[in-house]
Amino acid sequence: MFKLINYINGFILALLVILVIYFDSFKAISTQLQSILPNSEQKELLQKFNEFQSTKKVLLFVNGLEKESLEKIKTIENELLKIDGLKQEKNQINKNLQKYKEDYKFYIEEINTENLQNSNINSKLQQLKDNLLNSDFAYFFDKNDPLNLLEVNEVSRKFSLKEGHLIIKDLGYLSIFNIDSSINSISQYENLYDLIQNKITQNENIKLFSPIFYFVENSRIIKNDASQISIIATLFLLLLYIIILRNIKLLFNTIMTLASSILLSLLICSFIFEELSIFVIVFGISISTVAVDYMFHHYVHNHYKEKKEFRKDVFLGMFTTVGAFFIISFISFELIKQICYFAIISLLFSYIQFTFLYPRIGFIQKNIKNISYKSFIKISPVFIILLSVILIVISTKQLNFDSNLKNLDVENKNLNQLEKFFNEKLTNQDNIPILIKGNSIDSLIENSKILKNKYPDALIPLSILVSEKEFLEKKEFLEKSKITQVKSELIKKSLDFGFRENFFEKAYIYNIEKPIYSKEYISSLGLEILNYKDYFISYANVPKIKAEEFFKYDFVENLSLKTIFENNVVSIEKELIFYGFLTIIFIISIIVLFTKKNYLISFSYIIFPFSLILSLSFFMNFNILHLFMLFIILSISIDYGIYMGSSNISQDAHRGILYSLLSTFAGFGVLIFSNINALFSLGIVSTTGILAITFLLLILKRQKNDSKSI
Amino acid sequence: MFKILFLFLLSTLFLLANPIKFKEEKHINALQSSIYKNGILKIEDDFIEIIYKEDNKSFIFYDDHIILKTKEKEEILKYEENIELSVFQKLIKCIYKNQQEDLKEYFDIANEDKKTILIPNEYLSNVIQRIEYKKIDNRLEFLKIYFVNEDWINIVQIN
Numbered sequence: 071m072f073k074l075i076n077y078i079n080g081f082i083l084a085l086l087v088i089l090v091i092y093f094d095s096f097k098a099i100s101t102q103l104q105s106i107l108p109n110s111e112q113k114e115l116l117q118k119f120n121e122f123q124s125t126k127k128v129l130l131f132v133n134g135l136e137k138e139s140l141e142k143i144k145t146i147e148n149e150l151l152k153i154d155g156l157k158q159e160k161n162q163i164n165k166n167l168q169k170y171k172e173d174y175k176f177y178i179e180e181i182n183t184e185n186l187q188n189s190n191i192n193s194k195l196q197q198l199k200d201n202l203l204n205s206d207f208a209y210f211f212d213k214n215d216p217l218n219l220l221e222v223n224e225v226s227r228k229f230s231l232k233e234g235h236l237i238i239k240d241l242g243y244l245s246i247f248n249i250d251s252s253i254n255s256i257s258q259y260e261n262l263y264d265l266i267q268n269k270i271t272q273n274e275n276i277k278l279f280s281p282i283f284y285f286v287e288n289s290r291i292i293k294n295d296a297s298q299i300s301i302i303a304t305l306f307l308l309l310l311y312i313i314i315l316r317n318i319k320l321l322f323n324t325i326m327t328l329a330s331s332i333l334l335s336l337l338i339c340s341f342i343f344e345e346l347s348i349f350v351i352v353f354g355i356s357i358s359t360v361a362v363d364y365m366f367h368h369y370v371h372n373h374y375k376e377k378k379e380f381r382k383d384v385f386l387g388m389f390t391t392v393g394a395f396f397i398i399s400f401i402s403f404e405l406i407k408q409i410c411y412f413a414i415i416s417l418l419f420s421y422i423q424f425t426f427l428y429p430r431i432g433f434i435q436k437n438i439k440n441i442s443y444k445s446f447i448k449i450s451p452v453f454i455i456l457l458s459v460i461l462i463v464i465s466t467k468q469l470n471f472d473s474n475l476k477n478l479d480v481e482n483k484n485l486n487q488l489e490k491f492f493n494e495k496l497t498n499q500d501n502i503p504i505l506i507k508g509n510s511i512d513s514l515i516e517n518s519k520i521l522k523n524k525y526p527d528a529l530i531p532l533s534i535l536v537s538e539k540e541f542l543e544k545k546e547f548l549e550k551s552k553i554t555q556v557k558s559e560l561i562k563k564s565l566d567f568g569f570r571e572n573f574f575e576k577a578y579i580y581n582i583e584k585p586i587y588s589k590e591y592i593s594s595l596g597l598e599i600l601n602y603k604d605y606f607i608s609y610a611n612v613p614k615i616k617a618e619e620f621f622k623y624d625f626v627e628n629l630s631l632k633t634i635f636e637n638n639v640v641s642i643e644k645e646l647i648f649y650g651f652l653t654i655i656f657i658i659s660i661i662v663l664f665t666k667k668n669y670l671i672s673f674s675y676i677i678f679p680f681s682l683i684l685s686l687s688f689f690m691n692f693n694i695l696h697l698f699m700l701f702i703i704l705s706i707s708i709d710y711g712i713y714m715g716s717s718n719i720s721q722d723a724h725r726g727i728l729y730s731l732l733s734t735f736a737g738f739g740v741l742i743f744s745n746i747n748a749l750f751s752l753g754i755v756s757t758t759g760i761l762a763i764t765f766l767l768l769i770l771k772r773q774k775n776d777s778k779s780i
Numbered sequence: 781m782f783k784i785l786f787l788f789l790l791s792t793l794f795l796l797a798n799p800i801k802f803k804e805e806k807h808i809n810a811l812q813s814s815i816y817k818n819g820i821l822k823i824e825d826d827f828i829e830i831i832y833k834e835d836n837k838s839f840i841f842y843d844d845h846i847i848l849k850t851k852e853k854e855e856i857l858k859y860e861e862n863i864e865l866s867v868f869q870k871l872i873k874c875i876y877k878n879q880q881e882d883l884k885e886y887f888d889i890a891n892e893d894k895k896t897i898l899i900p901n902e903y904l905s906n907v908i909q910r911i912e913y914k915k916i917d918n919r920l921e922f923l924k925i926y927f928v929n930e931d932w933i934n935i936v937q938i939n
């Protein structure tokens with residue numbers, strides 16, 4: 071007979087699928103590491119930095135300077151130029167910038183005052199004349215400064231030209247392509263990446279690199295890993311449920327409930343957060359399996375067949391776990407917030423279904439496989455607590471915190487090597503990018519100049535420009551100097567050396583209007599600035615070894631994920647301690663209040679997993695996800711503490727706990743197989759926690775009325 | 781047919797194997813004067829040599845490097861560090877070996893009144909304004925290089 075209640079789970083799932091598709095909730099899922107950073111000005115600036123054209127380059131290198139290499143690079147260039155959105159950067163010199171440099175030469179370069187005071191015009195003119203007469207081809211000199219009074223900084227370059235093509239000196243041919251500024255999204259990057267990779271087979275002699283490749287490759291590595299882990303977890307869980315439950319109707323309903331809980335969490339979180347880290351989704355799928363505990367406990371106690379009393383212990387378990395997530399969610403750290411919200415929604419939804427809907431649907435308890443074990447040692451909870459305290463004390467001394475967020479990301483060795491290759495071959499030093507801020511364009515230029523003067527090795531595009539203040543100071547200096555007098559002498563004496571009349575007429579002209587900058591004008595010079603809030607920003611590449619010195623300036627923003635993350639961790643340090651402490655108080659209060667005289671047993675289930683997880687510090691550095699997972703495991707293990715601390719513990723409870731543990735391992739433990747450090751960190755902590763609880767089940771002294779075997 | 785082809789090849793080989801004598805005038809705008817030099821150009825299979833007898837100086841252009849010989853020393857130069865020599869070598873190859881393709885990297889090529897005019901690309905345009913040459917059969921009537929500083933060099937074959 072058709073009973074609507076039997077299909078309600080299916081209807082709910084279908085409705086959620088429709089809603090998720092309608093609101094395109096999957097769009098909010100991000101594979102970028104930045105998405106786990108709290109929203110901050112630094113994070114926005116990091117995103118803004120990616121808008122600079124300088125980050126949108128594709129570098130192509132073909133080894134060797136032989137004709138074959140030239141032909142090879144030209145063939146590849148032709149192929150790449152067929153792709154929409156890629157343009158080859160020719161060795162063009164920006165004409166406007168060239169003119170600017172000519173016009174403001176005496177304001178950009180420094181005047182060698184010693185040369186100016188003691189300028190030997192006769193010898194200089196003789197030298198010029200000799201060079202003109204003896205050169206094989208034409209001899210070129212600066213007509214603006216024929217006496218070399220300006221100190222021009224020669225930049226040693228690793229580039230050159232051969233056969234009219236750009237080369238890296240003594241190494242091979244190089245091509246630079248610009249990615250169209252309209253290409254900004256990950257999907258556009260992916261499309262471009264695929265088109266490029268289809269055209270080129272890289273090998274030792276052909277190297278291709280672009281910063282955008284990181285976005286695509288890392289994202290794909292994470293996606294593949296996450297899918298593999300999810301598939302393994304799902305298969306493992308299915309197998310487990312089939313073996314344990316042997317009830318197809320219940321199995322399907324459970325799967326539907328879990329799927330619905332994940333979709334509902336995704337739907338709601340996509341409204342709350344602009345971006346959801348893919349880690350949240352993987353973690354969310356794992357946490358949803360914790361909710362299966364609620365089903366197991368109801369099912370093994372025959373709640374789905376007969377009408378029974380409300381199960382306080384299951385409610386208490388759920389309440390503590392959700393409560394712990396709720397407390398932790400107040401920590402202002404994006405990833406933690408996202409995970410907590412996701413988990414709360416998912417757990418509450420599953421609990422409501424398993425507790426109130428499932429008894430109405432009704433499931434007959436099948437012959438559940440009996441697992442027998444005898445506890446061969448009985449250890450008192452006091453001993454366990456003592457051992458745990460010792461472990462905690464030793465481990466805390468060993469604890470090292472790894473604050474480098476990059477260590478949570480994928481280690482893309484291939485791209486790292488390529489980036490290092492181009493970095494080393496194109497510049498003389500290992501550089502890192504920074505952002506420079508200014509209240510106006512003029513102050514942005516001034517700030518760029520401050521850095522350039524202090525660190526001449528840094529590559530600061532905007533430092534080539536002259537600020538208003540600098541212009542006025544230089545003008546005053548030039549007017550007071552004897553430069554006009556030197557010019558008159560030069561014109562007069564040049565005639566004696568046979569130079570054409572008026573040949574030096576255009577030399578040493580410095581009277582020019584002060585430059586007026588606008589965003590458009592700067593852009594016409596081939597330089598980049600962007601608006602951000604009330605100020606302007608530009609970028610620079612500074613030597614890595616001196617990076618710390620740069621960050622002392624308040625107008626310099628660090629773009630390193632590590633630093634942004636560290637700053638955030640520092641800023642939430644107090645919150646982390648406060649809410650972590652609050653969670654522990656909350657958990658202990660629940661134990662004391664609800665397990666009464668068996669609180670030592672319950673407490674063992676908290677402190678022992680905690681100490682064992684902390685002892686991982688002997689083998690690895692702790693990161694933020696280890697710490698986070700530690701609190702989560704505490705909030706999950708409290709469930710077991712509550713069940714085991716109940717005075718009327720039964721064989722069914724043991725069975726429920728054992729199934730829950732297996733299920734939790736299938737959900738969380740499989741993360742240990744992930745190649746991504748972030749997921750592995752969650753996996754190792756949860757596996758250790760689960761092992762600790764299993765260990766306690768086997769060895770901990772139980773209640774008098776506890777059955778010795780199940 | 782084969783006889784004609786044989787004769788043609790023989791005459792070309794003979795012409796290329798024979799040294800080409802030329803006269804070079806370099807006009808210096810700043811001094812409003814010109815310098816005259818006589819030179820010899822030898823075109824071999826694997827190198828091109830230009831000899832300035834009065835200066836005791838010669839350039840030997842190989843595929844991957846240049847040798848500069850003077851009375852005092854012999855120096856190996858790289859093409860990538862001597863763009864003007866690199867362009868000059870390509871011009872000679874283009875004129876005498878009909879290898880115009882190589883010049884397309886540097887110039888836009890146009891023909892006007894039996895003259896070939898080369899307008900340099902962005903990179904060379906900072907140095908060279910334009911180049912003109914006229915060749916009748918295999919003989920160079922003139923090759924004139926106009927520089928942006930208003931200097932120019934004119935080369936005329938004299939044998």
